[in-house]
Amino acid sequence: MxxxxxxxxxxxxxxxxxxxxxxxxxxxxxxxxxxxxxxxxxxxxxxxxxxxxxxxxxxxxxxRVSTPHKLASRQSGLPATAIKIAPGITVGSGLTFVAGPCSVESREHIVHTARLVKAGGASMLRAGAFKPRTSPYQFRGLGEAGLDYLAEAGAAAGLPVVTEVMTPAMVEKVAARADVLQIGTRNMQNYDLLLAVGRTDKPVLLKRGMSATLTEFLLAAEYILSAGNPNVILCERGIRTFETHTRNTLDLSAVPALKTLTHLPVVVDPSHGTGRRELVLPMARAAVACGADGLLVEVHPDPDRSISDAQQAISPEMFAQLVRDCQAIFGALHPENARTTV
Amino acid sequence: MxxxxxxxxxxxxxxxxxxxxxxxxxxxxxxxxxxxxxxxxxxxxxxxxxxxxxxxxxxxxxxRVSTPHKLASRQSGLPATAIKIAPGITVGSGLTFVAGPCSVESREHIVHTARLVKAGGASMLRAGAFKPRTSPYQFRGLGEAGLDYLAEAGAAAGLPVVTEVMTPAMVEKVAARADVLQIGTRNMQNYDLLLAVGRTDKPVLLKRGMSATLTEFLLAAEYILSAGNPNVILCERGIRTFETHTRNTLDLSAVPALKTLTHLPVVVDPSHGTGRRELVLPMARAAVACGADGLLVEVHPDPDRSISDAQQAISPEMFAQLVRDCQAIFGALHPENARTTV
Amino acid sequence: MxxxxxxxxxxxxxxxxxxxxxxxxxxxxxxxxxxxxxxxxxxxxxxxxxxxxxxxxxxxxxxRVSTPHKLASRQSGLPATAIKIAPGITVGSGLTFVAGPCSVESREHIVHTARLVKAGGASMLRAGAFKPRTSPYQFRGLGEAGLDYLAEAGAAAGLPVVTEVMTPAMVEKVAARADVLQIGTRNMQNYDLLLAVGRTDKPVLLKRGMSATLTEFLLAAEYILSAGNPNVILCERGIRTFETHTRNTLDLSAVPALKTLTHLPVVVDPSHGTGRRELVLPMARAAVACGADGLLVEVHPDPDRSISDAQQAISPEMFAQLVRDCQAIFGALHPENARTTV
Amino acid sequence: MxxxxxxxxxxxxxxxxxxxxxxxxxxxxxxxxxxxxxxxxxxxxxxxxxxxxxxxxxxxxxxRVSTPHKLASRQSGLPATAIKIAPGITVGSGLTFVAGPCSVESREHIVHTARLVKAGGASMLRAGAFKPRTSPYQFRGLGEAGLDYLAEAGAAAGLPVVTEVMTPAMVEKVAARADVLQIGTRNMQNYDLLLAVGRTDKPVLLKRGMSATLTEFLLAAEYILSAGNPNVILCERGIRTFETHTRNTLDLSAVPALKTLTHLPVVVDPSHGTGRRELVLPMARAAVACGADGLLVEVHPDPDRSISDAQQAISPEMFAQLVRDCQAIFGALHPENARTTV
Known part of the structure; x- marks a missing residue:
C-alpha cells in the first residue's frame, strides 16, 4: 500500500x-x-x-497496490478453471448454452420448454422457482413445487439445471435438486448466502451486481471460494447506467477484462443485459466474439405470453439461430476446435 | 397503463x-x-x-400510469408517519440524531462511546455487530456478543439502539436486543429479509440500495409494509455514480422528493454518503436544510483508530458541533417548534 | 404526447x-x-x-409519444444509408477500418504510420491535428501543420483521412484537407459546431457524448442533417459509468439498438471505449459480431512511445490481426458477401 | 507519480x-x-x-500523486477568491442570488422580470439569449436582440447580468453587454471557448459538465485561469446518474469538496440540478447549509407559461421565500455577518 x-x-x-x-x-x-x-x-x-x-x-x-482477491486472481498462478457440470458438459471448454424460461410456469410448460431448448442446442436448462421481484405484488414463482418440476424437466430432456437460491435457509433444498446454484444480481453482496453456497459441493453461477465494480464482483466470488467451493462461474448481466433505452447496459468489456484478472469462467446473460428481445441475438454473438465461455438466455415457447420478463424472452426458433450464429463465430475464431463444441 | x-x-x-x-x-x-x-x-x-x-x-x-407502491405512497391519503421509538423519541417529529461507531469494537468501547454521543446530543445509538464487508478477509464484527454489548451500552446511556440484521435467520435474535432493525444498502432487495423484518413489531431503518431508484426504494419499503409492519424509516446514504472523489454521491434531492411521494420519515447518513470526514458536517447541515427528519452519523472516540471506516468517522466534539449546527438550521426554518426538539 | x-x-x-x-x-x-x-x-x-x-x-x-428526430429516424422510411467516401470505400457496405495514431506527431511519423495501417488492412487513416485535452498543460496537437502532414500521408498511402474539428471557425480549413470531419465526444452537443459541419459537403463522423443517451445522440445527428448534410456516421466510443477498470464502458448494445432506430451507419471505437490495449482486439471482434459497420482504432508504430493515449494504442501487427479476426467473423455471419469487403 | x-x-x-x-x-x-x-x-x-x-x-x-490543476488549487497558497462584479456585489462574500427566466422571451418580459427578481432579493439577473437545445427544432433564443434586451433590463433594475456564450466567435459581443459570461454544462470541455473567455476581463461562471468529475471540472477552470482570467465562479448544476425522478442528480457534496480543493467561489443551480419546481426551494436551502457562495435560480413571472424549462421555473413569490430561507440559514450559521448580506 x-x-x-x-x-x-x-x-x-x-x-x-x-x-x-x-x-x-x-x-x-x-x-x-x-x-x-x-x-x-x-x-x-x-x-x-x-x-x-x-x-x-x-x-x-x-x-492499494496488491490485489485483494487471492483465490480468484490470475496472479495465483492457476490455469483457467473449467467446471464439469455433467458428462460432456464443461463450462470453460467450448461454448455452453444455458436456456429456458424466466420462471417455471407449470409442470407441463417446463417439460415442454426443456425439450425445445435441447433441440435448439442448449447444454443446460435454466428457470426460476423462487423469483426476486421488485414489487411485492408480482408473481414470485412456484417455490418448491417449481423446483421439482424443473428437476423433472431437466431429467426428461437430458439437461442439467440451473436455478436461483435466494436465502441461506433454502440452499440445502435447492442444492438437492439443481446441478448449478445461481446467485442473482440483487444478492451478489448477500454475504451469508455466498458463504452458504460456498459450503456446498455444487457449482455456483454468480451474477454481477447491477452496480458492482469488477473488483467487488471478484471479491464476492472470493467469499464462495474462501468457504471451500472452487467452482464459481461468473456471469455478466448488465450494469446500471444513465441509459434508459436498454434495461441495463451490458458491459461486454468485462469479459476480456475478467479473463485477464481471474482464472474463473465467464458467461453472459444478454436477456437481462438488454431487456429487449431484438437485442438478444446480436449481443449473444458479440459476447462469444469477445471471449465468453457461454450464454444464459431466456427462451419461452410463446414469448409474448411469458408470465415474467416477456419483453426479453426469445422464441425457440430465435434461440436455435443464436446457437448457430455463436457457433459460427466461435468456429471462425477457433478453427481447430469448432467441431467439438455444443 | x-x-x-x-x-x-x-x-x-x-x-x-x-x-x-x-x-x-x-x-x-x-x-x-x-x-x-x-x-x-x-x-x-x-x-x-x-x-x-x-x-x-x-x-x-x-x-405505467399508476403508482406501484400503494402502502408507501402519499396518494393513499395517510398523514406523514411519525414513529415512536421510546418515550420522548419519535422519528418524524423534530430532529433525530443516531450516532455511534461503525462497529462494536469491545464492551468497554461501546459503553464509553454511548456516553459520549449521548452527551453530544444523540437520541439513539448505532453500531454494527454483524458487518457486511466487501472482502471476506476483513473484520466482520463481534456477532452475538456485540449485540449484547450494544444493548448494554444503550441501556446504560439511556439510548435506544439501532443495528443491522443481515439474514432472515437472525431477525428474531437481533429484534430481541435492538430497538430498531437496520437493513443495509446491499440488502435493500433481499426480499426474504424484508419480509422477515416486516413480520416483527420493531421499527425498521431501511437504507437505499446504492443503485436503487426512488421507485425501487419505495417498493422495498412496500415489502416490509405489506408484511404487516407499518414502521419503516427510509435512509438516504449515497448512490453510486462516476464521481470517485467521494465514496458515494449523497443524493439529497431524494429527501424532498421522497417527502412528496411517501408518508414515511426520511433520515440521511452523511458518513457513508460521502466517505470523507471533512464532508460529514456540511452535508449533515444540508440534509436538515432540505427537510430530513434525522441523521445517522458514525462517531468514534478516536476516529483514526476506528477498526472500520476510519476515514469517515468523526470525533465526539465534531458530533456535538454537528448537532448544534443542525438545530440552529432547524430552528431558523421552524421558529415555532425549535424549542421542542432534542 | x-x-x-x-x-x-x-x-x-x-x-x-x-x-x-x-x-x-x-x-x-x-x-x-x-x-x-x-x-x-x-x-x-x-x-x-x-x-x-x-x-x-x-x-x-x-x-412523449412521437420520435423527436425525424431525419435520423428509421421511421422516415429511408433505406439504410451508405456513405461513399472515395472510390471503393463506402461506410455502411461491408466493414470499414479506420486506423492511425492518436495524434499527428511529425510529418515522417504519419507518413510511415499510414503505410503500415494500409498494409494491415485499413480503409481510412485517422489522426488528430487539433487535440482536445483535459488539462491545458498537455500536448494539444500540431495544428494546421498537422493537417497538412495528415493529408500528405493519406495521399501517399492511398487512404482517405478522418480528423477532428473542434471549433466552427476551423471547419472550412479542416474540410479543405480532410475527407471526413470528426466531431469528438466533448463536442457532441456543441451546437454551433454541429451546424457548421452540417453546412459542408463532407461526411461527418459524430462521436457519442460520454454521457449521452441514444436519443440525445440522434438529436445531435439531427442538427447536422437538418443543416443540409445527409452524410453522418455515428460512432459509439464508450460511456461514463461507475466502473473504473476501463477508461469508459463500451456500450455495444448501442450498435443493434441504433440500427433499429436510425438509417445511419454505426462504427465503434474500441480504443477510447476501453482505454486498455489488451481489450481493443476482443471488443473490435464483438463490435463486428453485433452489427457495426466499421471500426476506429488507434494504431502506433511503437505504441509505448505514443505521445498521447499510449495505453490504448495497438501495434500494426495487432491491427492486422484485428482486421483478420473481424473479417472472419463478418464472413461467418454473411457468407454471401464476405468476399467483397476490404 | x-x-x-x-x-x-x-x-x-x-x-x-x-x-x-x-x-x-x-x-x-x-x-x-x-x-x-x-x-x-x-x-x-x-x-x-x-x-x-x-x-x-x-x-x-x-x-498520479501531484495535483494537475496548479492555478485552481488550494495548494497554491492563495486565500479564497472573492470576485467583485459591481459595487456592493461580490461573489464569495456573503450570499449571491442570481435569478431570472430561462430565456429572454421579449423586451417587455425581461424588463418586467428583472424588477420582480430585484424586489425578491436578487443580486444579479440571468437569462439566455443564445440557448443550447437538445433538439434543433426547439426555440434557441432571441440571439443578439435578446442580449440587448437583457442588458437594458439589468440596467433598469440595477442588476448586473449573467448570460451564456456558446462559441468563441461570439465572446466579444457577449462580453460587451454582459457582466458575467456563463459557460454551459455542454461546453465545459469546449476548450477553444474556455481559452476565448479566458482572454477577456469579464468574470466567468463555469457550469460543471453533466458527467464531469471534480478533477475535470477544475481542469476546465484551469484552462480559463491559464489564459489570464483569474475570475472564475464554479457552478454545480447536477450530474447524470441512473436516477430518472429528477432531471439530474444535484451533487451538493461537490460544494464542500471543492472548498477543500480550490480557492474559487462555488455557486449552485438547483433549477437545472433537479428539474422540478417543488425541489428548488429545499435544495437551495441545502446548498447554503453546506457552504455555497450563492444560487442561480430560474424565476418566471408566470412559470407555467415559460417558453423553455417551465417545469423547473419558480414564481417571484417562491423566489422571495427562497431568499428569506437561505438568509435565515446563513444567519444561523454565521451569526457575526448575517446582517451584511443582501
Whole structure:
C-alpha cells in the first residue's frame, strides 16, 4: 500500500504514518518527490484497511497496490478453471448454452420448454422457482413445487439445471435438486448466502451486481471460494447506467477484462443485459466474439405470453439461430476446435 | 397503463392489443394521434406486468400510469408517519440524531462511546455487530456478543439502539436486543429479509440500495409494509455514480422528493454518503436544510483508530458541533417548534 | 404526447389541460382510468415542449409519444444509408477500418504510420491535428501543420483521412484537407459546431457524448442533417459509468439498438471505449459480431512511445490481426458477401 | 507519480521503467514490497502523461500523486477568491442570488422580470439569449436582440447580468453587454471557448459538465485561469446518474469538496440540478447549509407559461421565500455577518 502525503505535510506527519505502520507490524518507507512525499507500507494485506492510514494528519489519500482477491486472481498462478457440470458438459471448454424460461410456469410448460431448448442446442436448462421481484405484488414463482418440476424437466430432456437460491435457509433444498446454484444480481453482496453456497459441493453461477465494480464482483466470488467451493462461474448481466433505452447496459468489456484478472469462467446473460428481445441475438454473438465461455438466455415457447420478463424472452426458433450464429463465430475464431463444441 | 404503438402499426395490431386486454379482464381504449396511436389499458394493476403488452406486434413501448407502491405512497391519503421509538423519541417529529461507531469494537468501547454521543446530543445509538464487508478477509464484527454489548451500552446511556440484521435467520435474535432493525444498502432487495423484518413489531431503518431508484426504494419499503409492519424509516446514504472523489454521491434531492411521494420519515447518513470526514458536517447541515427528519452519523472516540471506516468517522466534539449546527438550521426554518426538539 | 394526471386531479384540472392544448392549436382527448385520467394531446410536435403542460395543476407527468428526430429516424422510411467516401470505400457496405495514431506527431511519423495501417488492412487513416485535452498543460496537437502532414500521408498511402474539428471557425480549413470531419465526444452537443459541419459537403463522423443517451445522440445527428448534410456516421466510443477498470464502458448494445432506430451507419471505437490495449482486439471482434459497420482504432508504430493515449494504442501487427479476426467473423455471419469487403 | 508493477514483473522490467524516466529527464526510485515493486517517478509534471509508463512491460498501473490543476488549487497558497462584479456585489462574500427566466422571451418580459427578481432579493439577473437545445427544432433564443434586451433590463433594475456564450466567435459581443459570461454544462470541455473567455476581463461562471468529475471540472477552470482570467465562479448544476425522478442528480457534496480543493467561489443551480419546481426551494436551502457562495435560480413571472424549462421555473413569490430561507440559514450559521448580506 502507498500513502500519498499532501504537499504541506510535515516531517512529523510522515513520522506518524511510519509509526502507525510499525505498531501494526508493518514497515513504512518514505520517498520524497518534488512536490510531496509518498510512503510505501510493506507487509500490508487484506486483514488491514486503507482506513488505518487515510485519516492521519497530512495524508492526502491511500492507494492499494496488491490485489485483494487471492483465490480468484490470475496472479495465483492457476490455469483457467473449467467446471464439469455433467458428462460432456464443461463450462470453460467450448461454448455452453444455458436456456429456458424466466420462471417455471407449470409442470407441463417446463417439460415442454426443456425439450425445445435441447433441440435448439442448449447444454443446460435454466428457470426460476423462487423469483426476486421488485414489487411485492408480482408473481414470485412456484417455490418448491417449481423446483421439482424443473428437476423433472431437466431429467426428461437430458439437461442439467440451473436455478436461483435466494436465502441461506433454502440452499440445502435447492442444492438437492439443481446441478448449478445461481446467485442473482440483487444478492451478489448477500454475504451469508455466498458463504452458504460456498459450503456446498455444487457449482455456483454468480451474477454481477447491477452496480458492482469488477473488483467487488471478484471479491464476492472470493467469499464462495474462501468457504471451500472452487467452482464459481461468473456471469455478466448488465450494469446500471444513465441509459434508459436498454434495461441495463451490458458491459461486454468485462469479459476480456475478467479473463485477464481471474482464472474463473465467464458467461453472459444478454436477456437481462438488454431487456429487449431484438437485442438478444446480436449481443449473444458479440459476447462469444469477445471471449465468453457461454450464454444464459431466456427462451419461452410463446414469448409474448411469458408470465415474467416477456419483453426479453426469445422464441425457440430465435434461440436455435443464436446457437448457430455463436457457433459460427466461435468456429471462425477457433478453427481447430469448432467441431467439438455444443 | 398506456400502450404506445409505432407509426407503422396496423389496425390489426391495435385490435390485438385490445384483445389481449380483454383476455386479462381489462379494457383497451385506442386514441389516434397525427403520427401514431396510443391505447389506454383500464383496470391494470400490480399483478400484471408491462411485459404483457410490450412485445406484441406494432407496440413501441408501454408507460405505467399508476403508482406501484400503494402502502408507501402519499396518494393513499395517510398523514406523514411519525414513529415512536421510546418515550420522548419519535422519528418524524423534530430532529433525530443516531450516532455511534461503525462497529462494536469491545464492551468497554461501546459503553464509553454511548456516553459520549449521548452527551453530544444523540437520541439513539448505532453500531454494527454483524458487518457486511466487501472482502471476506476483513473484520466482520463481534456477532452475538456485540449485540449484547450494544444493548448494554444503550441501556446504560439511556439510548435506544439501532443495528443491522443481515439474514432472515437472525431477525428474531437481533429484534430481541435492538430497538430498531437496520437493513443495509446491499440488502435493500433481499426480499426474504424484508419480509422477515416486516413480520416483527420493531421499527425498521431501511437504507437505499446504492443503485436503487426512488421507485425501487419505495417498493422495498412496500415489502416490509405489506408484511404487516407499518414502521419503516427510509435512509438516504449515497448512490453510486462516476464521481470517485467521494465514496458515494449523497443524493439529497431524494429527501424532498421522497417527502412528496411517501408518508414515511426520511433520515440521511452523511458518513457513508460521502466517505470523507471533512464532508460529514456540511452535508449533515444540508440534509436538515432540505427537510430530513434525522441523521445517522458514525462517531468514534478516536476516529483514526476506528477498526472500520476510519476515514469517515468523526470525533465526539465534531458530533456535538454537528448537532448544534443542525438545530440552529432547524430552528431558523421552524421558529415555532425549535424549542421542542432534542 | 400524453399528459398523465394525478389521482386527486379535478375535472377543472383536466379541462385546463385541454384548454391549454386548444390555445396552442392542438386537441386534448381525456381518458379515464380506474385510478386517474390521462389526456392525449393530438398534433404535438417538436416546436412544442413537454414543459408546456408538465407544470399545470393536477399533472403528474408528461410522456412523449412521437420520435423527436425525424431525419435520423428509421421511421422516415429511408433505406439504410451508405456513405461513399472515395472510390471503393463506402461506410455502411461491408466493414470499414479506420486506423492511425492518436495524434499527428511529425510529418515522417504519419507518413510511415499510414503505410503500415494500409498494409494491415485499413480503409481510412485517422489522426488528430487539433487535440482536445483535459488539462491545458498537455500536448494539444500540431495544428494546421498537422493537417497538412495528415493529408500528405493519406495521399501517399492511398487512404482517405478522418480528423477532428473542434471549433466552427476551423471547419472550412479542416474540410479543405480532410475527407471526413470528426466531431469528438466533448463536442457532441456543441451546437454551433454541429451546424457548421452540417453546412459542408463532407461526411461527418459524430462521436457519442460520454454521457449521452441514444436519443440525445440522434438529436445531435439531427442538427447536422437538418443543416443540409445527409452524410453522418455515428460512432459509439464508450460511456461514463461507475466502473473504473476501463477508461469508459463500451456500450455495444448501442450498435443493434441504433440500427433499429436510425438509417445511419454505426462504427465503434474500441480504443477510447476501453482505454486498455489488451481489450481493443476482443471488443473490435464483438463490435463486428453485433452489427457495426466499421471500426476506429488507434494504431502506433511503437505504441509505448505514443505521445498521447499510449495505453490504448495497438501495434500494426495487432491491427492486422484485428482486421483478420473481424473479417472472419463478418464472413461467418454473411457468407454471401464476405468476399467483397476490404 | 508512482508506477505499480505486477507481481511477476522482472528486474529488467523495473530497470526499463527507470530508464524511460531517465530519458525524460526524471528519476525513478524502486521500492520492493512483499508481493510486488513500486517505482516513484520524481520530477513528473503536467507536460508528461501517465501513458508514458502505463504500457511498459510488467506495469500494472500508474498513480498520479501531484495535483494537475496548479492555478485552481488550494495548494497554491492563495486565500479564497472573492470576485467583485459591481459595487456592493461580490461573489464569495456573503450570499449571491442570481435569478431570472430561462430565456429572454421579449423586451417587455425581461424588463418586467428583472424588477420582480430585484424586489425578491436578487443580486444579479440571468437569462439566455443564445440557448443550447437538445433538439434543433426547439426555440434557441432571441440571439443578439435578446442580449440587448437583457442588458437594458439589468440596467433598469440595477442588476448586473449573467448570460451564456456558446462559441468563441461570439465572446466579444457577449462580453460587451454582459457582466458575467456563463459557460454551459455542454461546453465545459469546449476548450477553444474556455481559452476565448479566458482572454477577456469579464468574470466567468463555469457550469460543471453533466458527467464531469471534480478533477475535470477544475481542469476546465484551469484552462480559463491559464489564459489570464483569474475570475472564475464554479457552478454545480447536477450530474447524470441512473436516477430518472429528477432531471439530474444535484451533487451538493461537490460544494464542500471543492472548498477543500480550490480557492474559487462555488455557486449552485438547483433549477437545472433537479428539474422540478417543488425541489428548488429545499435544495437551495441545502446548498447554503453546506457552504455555497450563492444560487442561480430560474424565476418566471408566470412559470407555467415559460417558453423553455417551465417545469423547473419558480414564481417571484417562491423566489422571495427562497431568499428569506437561505438568509435565515446563513444567519444561523454565521451569526457575526448575517446582517451584511443582501
Amino acid at each position: 502507498i500513502v500519498i502525503m499532501r504537499p504541506e505535510a510535515t516531517e512529523a506527519d510522515i513520522a506518524a504514518v511510519c509509526q502507525r505502520a510499525n505498531e501494526m507490524g508493518l514497515a513504512g518507507h518514505p520517498c520524497y518527490g518534488v512536490q510531496q512525499a509518498t510512503i510505501s507500507i510493506i507487509g500490508f494485506d487484506e486483514s488491514f484497511s486503507p482506513g488505518d492510514f487515510s485519516s492521519l494528519g497530512g495524508v492526502d489519500r491511500v492507494v | 398506456i400502450v404506445i404503438m409505432r407509426p407503422e402499426a396496423t389496425e390489426a395490431d391495435i385490435a390485438a392489443v385490445c384483445q389481449r386486454a380483454n383476455e386479462m379482464g381489462l379494457a383497451g381504449h385506442p386514441c389516434y394521434g397525427v403520427q401514431q396511436a396510443t391505447i389506454s389499458i383500464i383496470g391494470f394493476d400490480e399483478s400484471f406486468s408491462p411485459g404483457d403488452f410490450s412485445s406484441l406486434g406494432g407496440v413501441d413501448r408501454v408507460v | 400524453i399528459v398523465i394526471m394525478r389521482p386527486e386531479a379535478t375535472e377543472a384540472d383536466i379541462a385546463a389541460v385541454c384548454q391549454r392544448a386548444n390555445e396552442m392549436g392542438l386537441a386534448g382527448h381525456p381518458c379515464y382510468g380506474v385510478q386517474q385520467a390521462t389526456i392525449s394531446i393530438i398534433g404535438f410536435d417538436e416546436s412544442f415542449s413537454p414543459g408546456d403542460f408538465s407544470s399545470l395543476g393536477g399533472v403528474d407527468r408528461v410522456v | 508512482i508506477v505499480i508493477m505486477r507481481p511477476e514483473a522482472t528486474e529488467a522490467d523495473i530497470a526499463a521503467v527507470c530508464q524511460r524516466a531517465n530519458e525524460m529527464g526524471l528519476a525513478g526510485h524502486p521500492c520492493y514490497g512483499v508481493q510486488q515493486a513500486t517505482i516513484s517517478i520524481i520530477g513528473f509534471d503536467e507536460s508528461f502523461s501517465p501513458g508514458d509508463f502505463s504500457s511498459l512491460g510488467g506495469v500494472d498501473r500508474v498513480v
